[in-house]
Amino acid sequence: MSFWKMSTLQVSYARPSSASIRDANLYVSGLPKTMTQKELEQLFSQYGRIITSRILVDQVTGVSRGVGFIRFDKRIEAEEAIKGLNGQKPSGATEPITVKFANNPSQKSSQALLSQLYQSPNRRYPGPLHHQAQRFRLDNLLNMAYGVKRFSPITIDGMTSLVGMNIPGHTGTGWCIFVYNLSPDSDESVLWQLFGPFGAVNNVKVIRDFNTNKCKGFGFVTMTNYDEAAMAIASLNGYRLGDRVLQVSFKTNKAHKS
DNA sequence: TACGATT
Numbered sequence: 001m002s003f004w005k006m007s008t009l010q011v012s013y014a015r016p017s018s019a020s021i022r023d024a025n026l027y028v029s030g031l032p033k034t035m036t037q038k039e040l041e042q043l044f045s046q047y048g049r050i051i052t053s054r055i056l057v058d059q060v061t062g063v064s065r066g067v068g069f070i071r072f073d074k075r076i077e078a079e080e081a082i083k084g085l086n087g088q089k090p091s092g093a094t095e096p097i098t099v100k101f102a103n104n105p106s107q108k109s110s111q112a113l114l115s116q117l118y119q120s121p122n123r124r125y126p127g128p129l130h131h132q133a134q135r136f137r138l139d140n141l142l143n144m145a146y147g148v149k150r151f152s153p154i155t156i157d158g159m160t161s162l163v164g165m166n167i168p169g170h171t172g173t174g175w176c177i178f179v180y181n182l183s184p185d186s187d188e189s190v191l192w193q194l195f196g197p198f199g200a201v202n203n204v205k206v207i208r209d210f211n212t213n214k215c216k217g218f219g220f221v222t223m224t225n226y227d228e229a230a231m232a233i234a235s236l237n238g239y240r241l242g243d244r245v246l247q248v249s250f251k252t253n254k255a256h257k258s
Numbered sequence: 259t260a261c262g263a264t265t
Binding site for chain 1: 261262264265
């Protein structure tokens, strides 16, 4: 006896691959963290038919990163949405959003490969701090450097209850470091080279001007371990790179004021 | 060019 295994096929119309729908994908940043995907679609739907939408979230906390994508049916709709929404404040929002055409998602693997290479333990020069005594000394060193009694994440290492707490530099995926005074022609490799020796680097980013593609003078480095990040900061803040003196600190939430 | 983010 034989039988047929029944299965379900999903069927949909193919979208025409014409120029009219090419590059209709938008990248949106500066979104309120509370904005849902539905609300994002509602905001953009006035400009045309939305094919897909997405809000990027932190892998650990699940909270919005304030960044998302909207793909319209047609290029012209995306263009109109940029005109209408770029630099605008959604109702209830305190900050304006940025709306621009998205980059092609394919070509971004080389950085990830580099990331793996530089996380290889035998590249670490000072080495990770394993011992409680070293941690204690490091914490005191940092307290002296900051001139204040700091909150020490060391005492709660390994706990997951940090989620939602506002600790400078801490993100769901590591410790985020702000690096200022990079030269205009800097690229990611300089950040890997500077920070890699101190331990596990998850990610580096040089912030560039959209038009000139030159570095805007700063960047970010995310490191896995607090001790290593703290040691990198203590060592690299004030470091002279070429004719520039770097300023290195944990990332803060707000723009610099002074 | 003083705190991003590219599925």
